[in-house]
Amino acid sequence: MSSLNTLPNVDTQTASAAKTTLLSIRNVAKTFGPNVVLRDISLEIAQGEFLTILGESGSGKTTLLRIIAGFETATSGDLWMSNERLDQQPPYRRKVNTVFQSYALFPHLTVEENVAYGLRVANRPDSEIKQRVQEALDKVKMSAHAKKKPSKISGGQQQRVALARALVNRPQLLLLDEPLSALDANLRRQMQVELKSLQREVGITFVFVTHDQEEAMVMSDRIALLRRGELEQVATPREIYNRPATAYVAQFIGHTNLLRGEVREGVAQCGPISWKTTLPDGPALFSLRPEHLRVSSGMPGAARVKAKVLTQAFHGATDLVRVECADGLVLTLRTPSGGIKEENVGVEFEPADAIPVLESQERS
Amino acid sequence: MFSRAYRTMVTVPPLAWVAVFLLVPYALMFCYSFWSVSAAQTIVHSWNFANYQELLEKQVYWQTLLRSMWIAARVMLFSLLLGYPLAYFLSFYAGKRKDVLYQMVIIPLWVSYLVRAYAWKTILGSDGVLNTLLQYLHLTKHPLEFLLYSPFAVVLTLTHIYTPFTILPIYASLEHIPRNLVEASHDLGASPAQTFWKVIFPLSIPGVVAGATFAFVLSLGDFLAPLLLGGPGGIMISNIVVSLFGAAYNWPLGAAISLGMLVIVVSLLFISERLEKKWSHS
Numbered sequence: 001m002s003s004l005n006t007l008p009n010v011d012t013q014t015a016s017a018a019k020t021t022l023l024s025i026r027n028v029a030k031t032f033g034p035n036v037v038l039r040d041i042s043l044e045i046a047q048g049e050f051l052t053i054l055g056e057s058g059s060g061k062t063t064l065l066r067i068i069a070g071f072e073t074a075t076s077g078d079l080w081m082s083n084e085r086l087d088q089q090p091p092y093r094r095k096v097n098t099v100f101q102s103y104a105l106f107p108h109l110t111v112e113e114n115v116a117y118g119l120r121v122a123n124r125p126d127s128e129i130k131q132r133v134q135e136a137l138d139k140v141k142m143s144a145h146a147k148k149k150p151s152k153i154s155g156g157q158q159q160r161v162a163l164a165r166a167l168v169n170r171p172q173l174l175l176l177d178e179p180l181s182a183l184d185a186n187l188r189r190q191m192q193v194e195l196k197s198l199q200r201e202v203g204i205t206f207v208f209v210t211h212d213q214e215e216a217m218v219m220s221d222r223i224a225l226l227r228r229g230e231l232e233q234v235a236t237p238r239e240i241y242n243r244p245a246t247a248y249v250a251q252f253i254g255h256t257n258l259l260r261g262e263v264r265e266g267v268a269q270c271g272p273i274s275w276k277t278t279l280p281d282g283p284a285l286f287s288l289r290p291e292h293l294r295v296s297s298g299m300p301g302a303a304r305v306k307a308k309v310l311t312q313a314f315h316g317a318t319d320l321v322r323v324e325c326a327d328g329l330v331l332t333l334r335t336p337s338g339g340i341k342e343e344n345v346g347v348e349f350e351p352a353d354a355i356p357v358l359e360s361q362e363r364s
Numbered sequence: 365m366f367s368r369a370y371r372t373m374v375t376v377p378p379l380a381w382v383a384v385f386l387l388v389p390y391a392l393m394f395c396y397s398f399w400s401v402s403a404a405q406t407i408v409h410s411w412n413f414a415n416y417q418e419l420l421e422k423q424v425y426w427q428t429l430l431r432s433m434w435i436a437a438r439v440m441l442f443s444l445l446l447g448y449p450l451a452y453f454l455s456f457y458a459g460k461r462k463d464v465l466y467q468m469v470i471i472p473l474w475v476s477y478l479v480r481a482y483a484w485k486t487i488l489g490s491d492g493v494l495n496t497l498l499q500y501l502h503l504t505k506h507p508l509e510f511l512l513y514s515p516f517a518v519v520l521t522l523t524h525i526y527t528p529f530t531i532l533p534i535y536a537s538l539e540h541i542p543r544n545l546v547e548a549s550h551d552l553g554a555s556p557a558q559t560f561w562k563v564i565f566p567l568s569i570p571g572v573v574a575g576a577t578f579a580f581v582l583s584l585g586d587f588l589a590p591l592l593l594g595g596p597g598g599i600m601i602s603n604i605v606v607s608l609f610g611a612a613y614n615w616p617l618g619a620a621i622s623l624g625m626l627v628i629v630v631s632l633l634f635i636s637e638r639l640e641k642k643w644s645h646s
Binding site for chain 1: 545550563
């Protein structure tokens with residue numbers, strides 16, 4: 001979409017230019033009857049990259065993954081892997097393996113047989129199968145459960161087996177469809193770290209699908225944010241957080257304050273707040289992170305406004321404070337734990353922290 | 365949750381039904397099988413094993429039992445060979461036509477057994493549809509005699525009648541296979557054929573066992589198909605039981621055979637249940 005062209009993604013371009021492209025998604029669209037699920041998706045995934053496709057439910061992220069795996073056919077567009085056409089191959093010929101959301105372990109086979117499956121159907125010699133299965137199970141710390149049926153092990157263990165079953169085939173590309181969503185919060189955080197270090201260790205390209213923005217931030221080299229079937233922004237986690245391209249991205253990733261106003265003769269005016277800017281004249285929308293707002297300290301050059309404290313919420317190391325300015329503009333600021341004692345305060349921010357973003361278009 | 369009176373009201377009638385029409389007749393049969401018939405054709409209520417001894421000694425009973433099992437085994441085999449592909453197609457490839465095709469499997473079950481058996485008689489008879497057609501096409505000069513009044517006719521008819529009974533449980537077990545297992549198999553590099561033999565078929569075995577049991581047990585006890593279409597060579601064990609209870613008026617011997625059959629069938633059901641459990645993974 002247009003936002004990708006108008007805003008420079010410097011980090012992204014240098015990052016992917018340095019490495020060779022493994023998977024190239026070109027103008028892929030998918031419709032189910034009258035429903036447009038994906039429209040005009042183009043994305044280059046670099047060799048060895050950990051790319052996360054992030055989006056709400058219904059954004060089309062799983063469909064995109066299934067198109068890469070070969071379980072769905074794109075309505076238009078094509079896929080290239082290592083400069084070969086991928087989308088015309090059946091799933092069983094693709095050098096792509098998937099870790100399914102519900103793991104999809106074969107219930108009639110033991111853990112060991114599940115992991116050996118891909119090598120068996122490829123007719124690898126028995127000695128090689130035995131060795132590689134052993135290695136894969138060791139890597140995910142499941143050797144002790146090799147002879148058990150999937151129904152006899154826990155969800156977290158099934159997840160590891162599913163991972164071993166995919167990795168043992170040494171795919172060029174591993175697809176992960178919300179593999180952590182069934183795990184409880186603690187195990188989930190632990191697996192995020194393990195998965196990331198495993199990916200570095202084996203050097204396989206990961207395409208990870210999730211709806212959890214925190215998970216995406218922690219694990220990914222780059223995030224591709226999907227919204228209603230279109231890519232909203234593709235960038236590194238830091239860039240997507242610090243320089244969101246659109247209002248939707250700014251709101252989806254972390255908390256933000258959206259300031260709507262206009263620029264006239266080098267001054268941005270949003271409600272009662274104004275600051276100097278180099279942006280051209282016209283209507284403007286800014287994203288201002290709560291941590292960039294603070295109680296006035298009289299710093300020269302800061303944009304400032306008087307406000308009344310509405311609510312304060314304790315968030316551990318920090319508090320989130322909602323304040324109301326003149327004309328009813330409500331801002332959220334992150335303060336050190338302890339919050340604000342006064343009822344009426346001045347709040348301020350550095351003009352450079354107000355990031356201009358594009359309006360997110362309404363789509364059906 | 366429910367009152368005692370309500371529970372009694374709901375449970376007693378079916379239990380009474382089972383007791384009066386199932387348990388009591390079985391008990392009576394059990395008793396009869398140890399009694400005998402006098403020369404004057406009256407039942408002698410003296411307890412002995414003479415009937416069972418006769419069963420073990422006379423070859424005709426053994427041969428008929430073996431023939432019945434052989435016919436039942438063939439019916440089972442052909443029903444599975446016909447039923448499995450159809451169930452597989454229904455479950456995996458029928459798409460929107462699934463419901464209609466499923467109904468078409470069920471509908472023949474609404475037609476009376478007798479009508480279907482007679483239909484085969486008209487088809488297979490020496491002036492029947494098939495022979496007329498074969499002669500009209502000059503493929504044969506005379507009617508083929510083996511078509512009717514033979515074990516062939518019995519196997520054909522029973523296969524036709526019992527195939528839906530194999531399709532339904534196989535279809536049910538195929539429907540229970542999570543489709544993501546099929547995707548996972550393809551994803552791991554297995555071709556459609558490998559996926560069938562390594563994932564789909566093993567997971568459908570409980571349905572195959574259930575269907576095989578239906579076809580075998582129902583055919584083993586059948587007496588109408590052999591009576592109408594079997595001829596002398598197609599006599600099955602139930603025909604002997606029928607004649608012993610009827611024309612021959614030897615209820616005790618008939619009861620002994622029936623009990624023997626009951627033991628065989630119950631053992632089969634027991635084994636089949638074990639097999640189904642062994643192969644189910646839910």
